[in-house]
Amino acid sequence: MSMNRRKALQATGGLGVLGMFVAAGVLTPEEARAQQAEWNKAAFETKDVNSTAKALGGDAPTASDKITVTGPDIAENGAVVPVGATSTLPNVQMIALLVEKNPNALAAAFKLTPECEPFVTTRVKMGQSSDVYALVKSDGKFYVAKKEIKVTLGGCGG
Numbered sequence: 001m002s003m004n005r006r007k008a009l010q011a012t013g014g015l016g017v018l019g020m021f022v023a024a025g026v027l028t029p030e031e032a033r034a035q036q037a038e039w040n041k042a043a044f045e046t047k048d049v050n051s052t053a054k055a056l057g058g059d060a061p062t063a064s065d066k067i068t069v070t071g072p073d074i075a076e077n078g079a080v081v082p083v084g085a086t087s088t089l090p091n092v093q094m095i096a097l098l099v100e101k102n103p104n105a106l107a108a109a110f111k112l113t114p115e116c117e118p119f120v121t122t123r124v125k126m127g128q129s130s131d132v133y134a135l136v137k138s139d140g141k142f143y144v145a146k147k148e149i150k151v152t153l154g155g156c157g158g
Helices: 003-011 017-023 029-037 049-055
Strands: 067-070 081-087 092-099 106-111 119-124 130-138 141-151
Touching: 049 092, 049 130, 049 141, 067 130, 067 141, 081 092, 081 130, 081 141, 092 119, 106 119
Parallel strands: none
Antiparallel strands: 067 081, 081 119, 092 106, 092 130, 130 141
16 A cells, blocks of 8 residues: 555545545545435345335335436346446436345445436446346436346356
């Protein structure tokens, strides 16, 4: 570990990624602590879309054709499956990505400001073929769309 990195980690109190944002001047230490405190553990322990929406403070989501879930039709490596979501709904406040057959459905949740374009992408781990859901909070209501992604072993296309 270089001395610059060591000093940055010490200066930020070991906050990990948030600490790097503090070191870069993107966040103040108070904002980083607030971000850490906002982590919703209960939402990341849910097993399905409805319970995730409830844990995130909403009611059962409504299906919407204004949400697009992106990802491969067939993923050859379930350890790193690229998935994403975009929406044309107005005033998107959050986009969450869920993998139905994972032990914990919620894979990622992104809070968006009004200045953000409602588009997110990440990589998730999928143990088996499953539906991937995008749960979008727009104007205080939850909406959902899904895409089936098949996971193969060794890329055999099964």
